[in-house]
Amino acid sequence: xxKKKEVLREIGMIARCLDSIxxxxxxxxxxxxxxxxxxxxxxxxxxIIPNQLAELIKVDRTTAARAISKLEADGFxxxxxxxxxxxxxxxxxxxAGLKAWDFIHREGVHSDQVTLEGLTEEEIETAVNLLRRMRxxxxxxxxxxxxxxxxxxxxxxx
Numbered sequence: 001x002x003k004k005k006e007v008l009r010e011i012g013m014i015a016r017c018l019d020s021i022x023x024x025x026x027x028x029x030x031x032x033x034x035x036x037x038x039x040x041x042x043x044x045x046x047x048i049i050p051n052q053l054a055e056l057i058k059v060d061r062t063t064a065a066r067a068i069s070k071l072e073a074d075g076f077x078x079x080x081x082x083x084x085x086x087x088x089x090x091x092x093x094x095x096a097g098l099k100a101w102d103f104i105h106r107e108g109v110h111s112d113q114v115t116l117e118g119l120t121e122e123e124i125e126t127a128v129n130l131l132r133r134m135r136x137x138x139x140x141x142x143x144x145x146x147x148x149x150x151x152x153x154x155x156x157x158x
Contacts, residue, residue, distance in 0.1 A: 021111070040108070046093065
């Protein structure tokens with residue numbers, strides 16, 4: 001196996017481990033699978049609009065809208081009309097959302113400590129810089145595909 005393939009496999013395995021742990025440990029919060037991501041970002045960015053949230057999490061707007069509606073129905077977030085633009089709905093955590101976020105945040109701090117154990121500050125900075133560069137690379141394709149584009153590998157004749 002080439003080292004190139006190993007990079008994304010390792011990133012995927014880390015992401016799946018953390019996601020699995022979170023989904024188990026957050027069950028008592030009555031959050032559906034993956035909803036903690038949305039709630040966390042809303043609590044970090046009170047007043048964010050749904051489109052910005054979707055972009056931040058890297059999901060399509062429909063997926064974000066479903067998750068936001070569920071969080072709203074379950075009492076974790078509220079939507080408020082923006083001043084001067086009633087179309088834009090601003091998202092804010094409720095008291096229940098903030099309480100859940102406190103627990104989710106503590107899990108995040110713990111997972112950071114466990115995941116990064118044994119790495120120096122310099123290694124962590126290098127990892128962040130490399131991952132950020134990789135994300136910027138793939139975001140170009142993500143935006144292209146999101147708008148209906150087809151990546152070159154899909155048309156083998158070209």
